[in-house]
Amino acid sequence: MKKQKWVSVLLIGLLLILAACSGKNAQPNASSETPAAGGSSSEAPSKEDVTIRMAWWGGQARHDMMNSLLDKFEEKYPHITVEREFGTENQFVEKLNTQAAGGNAPDVVQTSSFFLHDFVARNIHMDLDPLVASGDLNVSDFSEADVNGGKVDGKLYMISFGHNITGVIHNTTLFEKAGVPLPKNNWTWDDYFNTAQQLQKYLGKDAWASEDEGGTYRGFDMFLMQRGKSMFNGKALGFEKQDLVDWFSFWDKMRKAGVVPPAAIQAEQGDKPQEQSMLARGKVAMISKSSNQLKIFQKSTEDKLSIVSYPLNPSGEKVFPLIIAGAGISPDSKHPKEAALLLNFIVNESDAATIFRGEHGPQASKKMQDVILSNLGEPEKIEYKFVDDMLPITKPYPAMPAGSTSVQKLVLTENQAVAFGQKTIEQAADDFISQAQQILNR
Amino acid sequence: MLHKAQAILYLKGVRMMRRVLTRRRGEGLIPYLFLAPWLIGVLAFSAIPIFTSLYLSFTNYNFIGTPNWIGLRNYLTMFTDDPQYLQSLKVTFMYVFVAVPLELAFALGLALLLNRGIGGLGTYRSLYYIPSLIGGSVAIAILWRQVFGAEGIVNQTLGVFGFDMPSWIGTPGYAVWALILLKVWQFGSPMIIFLAGLKQIPSDFYEASSLDGAGRWKQFAHITLPMLTPILLFNAIMQMISSFQAFTPAYIISEGTGGPVNSTLFYTLYLYQNGFGNFQMGYASSMAWVLFIIIGVFTWLAFKASDRWVHYDN
Numbered sequence: 145m146k147k148q149k150w151v152s153v154l155l156i157g158l159l160l161i162l163a164a165c166s167g168k169n170a171q172p173n174a175s176s177e178t179p180a181a182g183g184s185s186s187e188a189p190s191k192e193d194v195t196i197r198m199a200w201w202g203g204q205a206r207h208d209m210m211n212s213l214l215d216k217f218e219e220k221y222p223h224i225t226v227e228r229e230f231g232t233e234n235q236f237v238e239k240l241n242t243q244a245a246g247g248n249a250p251d252v253v254q255t256s257s258f259f260l261h262d263f264v265a266r267n268i269h270m271d272l273d274p275l276v277a278s279g280d281l282n283v284s285d286f287s288e289a290d291v292n293g294g295k296v297d298g299k300l301y302m303i304s305f306g307h308n309i310t311g312v313i314h315n316t317t318l319f320e321k322a323g324v325p326l327p328k329n330n331w332t333w334d335d336y337f338n339t340a341q342q343l344q345k346y347l348g349k350d351a352w353a354s355e356d357e358g359g360t361y362r363g364f365d366m367f368l369m370q371r372g373k374s375m376f377n378g379k380a381l382g383f384e385k386q387d388l389v390d391w392f393s394f395w396d397k398m399r400k401a402g403v404v405p406p407a408a409i410q411a412e413q414g415d416k417p418q419e420q421s422m423l424a425r426g427k428v429a430m431i432s433k434s435s436n437q438l439k440i441f442q443k444s445t446e447d448k449l450s451i452v453s454y455p456l457n458p459s460g461e462k463v464f465p466l467i468i469a470g471a472g473i474s475p476d477s478k479h480p481k482e483a484a485l486l487l488n489f490i491v492n493e494s495d496a497a498t499i500f501r502g503e504h505g506p507q508a509s510k511k512m513q514d515v516i517l518s519n520l521g522e523p524e525k526i527e528y529k530f531v532d533d534m535l536p537i538t539k540p541y542p543a544m545p546a547g548s549t550s551v552q553k554l555v556l557t558e559n560q561a562v563a564f565g566q567k568t569i570e571q572a573a574d575d576f577i578s579q580a581q582q583i584l585n586r
Numbered sequence: 587m588l589h590k591a592q593a594i595l596y597l598k599g600v601r602m603m604r605r606v607l608t609r610r611r612g613e614g615l616i617p618y619l620f621l622a623p624w625l626i627g628v629l630a631f632s633a634i635p636i637f638t639s640l641y642l643s644f645t646n647y648n649f650i651g652t653p654n655w656i657g658l659r660n661y662l663t664m665f666t667d668d669p670q671y672l673q674s675l676k677v678t679f680m681y682v683f684v685a686v687p688l689e690l691a692f693a694l695g696l697a698l699l700l701n702r703g704i705g706g707l708g709t710y711r712s713l714y715y716i717p718s719l720i721g722g723s724v725a726i727a728i729l730w731r732q733v734f735g736a737e738g739i740v741n742q743t744l745g746v747f748g749f750d751m752p753s754w755i756g757t758p759g760y761a762v763w764a765l766i767l768l769k770v771w772q773f774g775s776p777m778i779i780f781l782a783g784l785k786q787i788p789s790d791f792y793e794a795s796s797l798d799g800a801g802r803w804k805q806f807a808h809i810t811l812p813m814l815t816p817i818l819l820f821n822a823i824m825q826m827i828s829s830f831q832a833f834t835p836a837y838i839i840s841e842g843t844g845g846p847v848n849s850t851l852f853y854t855l856y857l858y859q860n861g862f863g864n865f866q867m868g869y870a871s872s873m874a875w876v877l878f879i880i881i882g883v884f885t886w887l888a889f890k891a892s893d894r895w896v897h898y899d900n
Binding site for chain 2: 234241407410411413547566579583586
């Protein structure tokens with residue numbers, strides 16, 4: 145009996161040691177769980193040490209920027225520590241959704257118009273209106289478009305870091321060499337095609353006027369908007385087969401005219417980072433991307449780049465979706481006040497603005513834009529002017545249902561099938577519609 | 587003396603332990619305590635997730651709220667209403683049944699060469715083994731993208747000989763071959779196993795047969811190959827299972843799309859797209875179970891057929 149007791153003592157001791165080891169990580173959270181007592185204004189939350197987590201996506205340059213931004217924040221509010229989680233856009237979304245399903249989402253989560261509706265449906269973002277009402281978040285300097293773009297069903301979920309509009313980024317050096325006049329805002333699809341043909345005469349065989357963008361759902365979505373439609377309507381498709389046939393036909397015309405790269409080269413290009421893109425390497429002269437990427441592309445090439453509006457349907461609606469990048473707060477957050485303090489710092493304080501320098505496009509707050517306006521570089525000046533010019537004809541980005549990722553991929557796959565000559569345009573459009581409906585109803 | 591004392595102490599210890607562990611029923615718990623670290627691991631990270639996924643496979647679950655029971659609908663959709671699923675099956679079968687035989691043939695060929703008593707065997711063995719260690723990695727898949735690109739080293743080399751090839755990665759008919767070659771390139775681990783097998787074959791078999799006038803080819807066909815069949819079976823099954831589950835190369839090389847035109851849409855890649863792109867966890871789980879059944883059936887078939895061709899010495 146005695147020996148038996150000795151064994152159990154040993155085992156229990158072992159368990160205690162194990163428990164002690166694993167318990168350490170949980171400690172800081174446990175001690176800071178006590179609610180922020182009495183902190184009514186944003187300047188005076190509880191002075192107890194608090195750790196919050198923030199997650200974002202981006203490339204290395206953005207990670208560096210975010211890190212120094214958060215260091216600055218911690219310096220200013222020494223009682224708050226910000227743990228950082230970051231990765232590429234795809235990694236970010238997958239990880240975040242898994243964390244959120246486990247009730248473990250970071251306190252502050254980057255988001256954008258593309259994800260907002262989905263994240264709200266998945267309970268990853270909380271309603272921020274109470275924090276605005278209590279003065280923890282200040283959006284009074286924000287432009288109306290930025291506030292509206294952060295709303296779902298009338299409630300504010302996203303605090304805008306900046307806004308951008310998809311346009312045609314083009315290599316003006318190549319345009320000048322080819323002697324082709326530079327495109328102007330509000331040009332039409334016919335202008336786009338004619339410009340491409342003129343450029344191609346100069347570019348010859350190893351470079352092309354434009355990328356083959358028949359597979360980009362963002363482009364297709366804008367094409368549909370000009371027809372007063374949209375890719376999705378609730379859980380169903382928001383357009384007819386003929387719309388897709390017209391879209392594929394336009395790009396087929398571009399391919400047959402030889403102004404876009406052959407299918408295999410376009411397929412290999414995929415979604416390579418800006419510095420490896422055909423635009424940066426001078427292999428294509430035009431590409432449709434978000435306006436905030438102009439400065440990133442410009443860093444990778446000696447040629448001069450500029451941006452104009454996406455081609456328009458002359459008889460259709462003159463409208464573009466406004467893409468907002470920002471952040472929300474997780475409903476799981478134990479420290480919403482501190483999270484709000486961080487968001488407020490990023491969007492309303494000049495310290496933050498000088499570090500972040502309109503990474504996501506012109507900031508929501510005009511005051512913050514003025515802080516950095518004087519030391520903006522040339523590409524940013526072009527970008528800001530483009531966005532300001534187009535802002536009046538934008539509307540918030542349409543909502544996307546579950547399964548939209550696969551439907552977006554179908555645009556790419558079916559456009560490739562046409563480009564490789566595996567399907568006729570009619571077949572591709574039929575297959576798209578039936579597969580998309582099947583995915584959305586699954 | 588010392589040894590004797592130690593032995594007595596040891597025996598006493600054993601007897602004591604035995605008494606502690608078995609004397610009473612209540613004490614039956616103690617073995618489980620010792621097993622606990624392993625048991626908790628198996629339950630938490632294998633058993634519970636496996637059965638949860640079986641349950642999810644009969645539901646519609648998108649990470650929000652509770653899963654909806656929909657019976658066999660996921661399984662029916664897969665085979666009757668999802669052309670991309672059938673495409674992923676086609677691509678995967680093509681990959682498995684081309685890449686594995688090629689890889690094994692390559693591995694066996696090199697093992698035979700290395701087994702001829704050449705100098706520096708250790709060095710060669712290590713060199714050829716390296717691709718197996720790193721071949722499944724993200725870094726190699728990225729490298730492969732470059733190597734088989736339109737302006738990659740493969741096309742430049744072929745260009746020297748006057749072959750004008752399109753981008754392997756970007757052309758539907760070629761892309762899967764880049765993946766097959768990547769698999770074949772990882773022949774190192776079956777090669778090591780073949781080499782070990784070759785060393786096991788008694789040399790008197792060869793001596794006796796050469797006295798009877800058998801040439802190299804006859805020796806290979808009638809001694810080496812039959813003696814190696816158990817190892818061949820082992821290698822074939824292991825490689826088949828890992829090929830059915832291949833994911834990283836297709837994911838990286840097609841940038842997650844399975845393109846061009848779904849030509850590299852591996853089963854696991856499509857499963858992943860459904861689970862983590864669309865958050866259709868129910869559908870992804872049912873796909874996982876079908877893959878499990880497919881692998882099970884083919885492994886069973888391989889064992890079943892092995893009666894006919896695998897030769898066991900005893």
